[in-house]
Amino acid sequence: MLLFDLQVTPITMSPERFARINQMLDNRQTDLTVCLDKVHKTNNIAAVIRTADAVGIHQIHAVWPDIEMRVSGNTASGSQQWVNTIKHYHMDEAAAQFAQQGMQVLATNFSPSAVDFREVDYTKPTVVIMGNERDGVSEAGLAIADQQIIIPMVGMVQSLNVSVASALIMYEAQRQREQAGMYGTRTLDDAYCQTLLFEQGHPIYAKACRRKNIPYPRIDDQGQIVADDTWWQRMRAPDPNADQ
Template identity: 30%
Template sequence: MTTKLISSANNPFIRQLVQLKDKSRERKKTGSFLIEGVREVSLALKGGYELVTVLFYPDLFSEEQLNDLTVNVRLSAPDSYRDETQLNCIEISKEVYQKLAYRDTTEGVLAVAKSKTNSLGDLVFENKNPLILVAEAPEKPGNIGAILRTADAANVDAVVIANPKTDLYNPNIIRSSVGCVFTNQIATGSTSEIIDFLKSISIEIYCAALQASVDYHTQDFTKPTAIVVGTEATGLSDAWLENSTQNIIIPMQGEIDSMNVSVAAGILIFEAKRQRGFK
């Protein structure tokens, strides 16, 4: 394994990586994104993401850790390409690391990875009775990250984001999801595309909404089910309500009639898991 050293934050490649970190447009144009942290890089490999470059700050990330990472990259590659897999490893200075990293607690390693398409057609359901979480137009990366953590904890079969307001590889989503953006099966699409997709595979649609709703725990979520949540501000669009199997509501005992979308998603998903015996 050979490595090279970049010590200047003004290096053209480092400036390109800063753009990759900060600009959704750059991530979409290049089909790649930046990952920060040992856990996040490991989960990306486990999730089948292809790493192109690893950057490490040797005061925080040892040569032994780097060797282990390169071995894991080779082992995660398809058998036919395993012997040809070469990881570009770059040692970086403290100045460069601080330019690229969001926080000081990510153990001195970053990686450039290739994005996935995250299309509805890529979804594969090994479970014949899938449980799917759909979120329409979530805006805040922190909420998206929390939704993905909930989905991972419940081991749902897929997370689908309708009309996304930000790309999945926004570093704030990667960070707030603690890498669960890599552990979930995720797809994006328009509301109409997703409704058509769910109907095409005979999925019951349960929409969290105030209108014409019943208490969530009265419904049977043991069949192939999609639980759909919207934002606190606007709720779900009419298209979801018109195509809902049943609208559901979480009864409130306080003064407000809504809660954070990630909290609501957690309550509804874990009720479905309870009904299914947490299988």
């Protein structure tokens, strides 16, 4: 039995949503990221993801021995669907990926060798390792760091919430990159952009494609689905996976 009948006429997402998604894609920084080192509190993870989205970071990393890492939806406010989270069991797994991308590795830490976080050049490919509030960055994280950084404080407290500290550093990176003209030029892979435009612009069709095992179509420069008659016939055909 067909649960619902999809339209067979191409639908265009609203021009406003199409423009907003494309603007986001144009500003994504693929060589700037944050690595959360055993940060356990879900509200902190979600807050970091939300800030990452706000400054144009494409994906973050999380070293998490337990793969069941969860994000607080209320705090993230949907940001997790725009920012990828790459999970690693161990820091060495993350380190190998950073090295492959040629990133400078920064780690927040109170130490004599740490420099003011604003003195670093964030226009270089960069990852910032952030530790949890109790233990800070792990020894494994410090071992792979090219430079340790610190947020100066002149009050009585000696540390900031990890999401607050992350936000300060990310916005400094954004400031430097904006001054260097690094926003506004798309660096993301076209296939990724096409997938995101389809899933976020045409979510009902995307869900049907996944359920019916139909390849995603292309999206044109107006936000419209580009597909032949065969694709649309498969789309309107009874769902073979629907409950009978």
